[in-house]
Amino acid sequence: MTPDAQTQPVVDGVFADDPARLLGARCELCEQTSFPRLDGCPYCGSETITPVELSDHGALWGWTTVLHAPPGYLGSVPYGFGIVELPEGVRVVTRLAVPEDWWSFGQPMHLGTAEVGVDPDGVVLTTWEFSP
Numbered sequence: 001m002t003p004d005a006q007t008q009p010v011v012d013g014v015f016a017d018d019p020a021r022l023l024g025a026r027c028e029l030c031e032q033t034s035f036p037r038l039d040g041c042p043y044c045g046s047e048t049i050t051p052v053e054l055s056d057h058g059a060l061w062g063w064t065t066v067l068h069a070p071p072g073y074l075g076s077v078p079y080g081f082g083i084v085e086l087p088e089g090v091r092v093v094t095r096l097a098v099p100e101d102w103w104s105f106g107q108p109m110h111l112g113t114a115e116v117g118v119d120p121d122g123v124v125l126t127t128w129e130f131s132p
Ligand SMILES: [Zn+2]
Pocket: 027, 028, 029, 030, 031, 032, 041, 042, 043, 044, 045, 046
């Protein structure tokens, strides 16, 4: 990416990229933390939620390798895909940064961002990913 290239998250409002943080919510009624951030609590239905930035680390809980590009995906394959459990107890479905033979259950993982393609207007699309 050139220094002047325009970047944009693949989905707005899900993560911040400097520093990388996932944007979740904490319910004031049942005290559960959730991701992604919704208008209400997915556990109890309360609309009294507080926006929170989630931890930038967690433990690998499950994984696989994506060999064929999903519809609309502009990046390269293969890539890792899995679930990382954060200290808040939230399990995040995520892209994984390194080949499958690096992964093991419970492995400490750290949050970062990745470029996943360029749209027709030349904007570089980014998403979150975890790496060991
Ligand atoms: Zn709740």
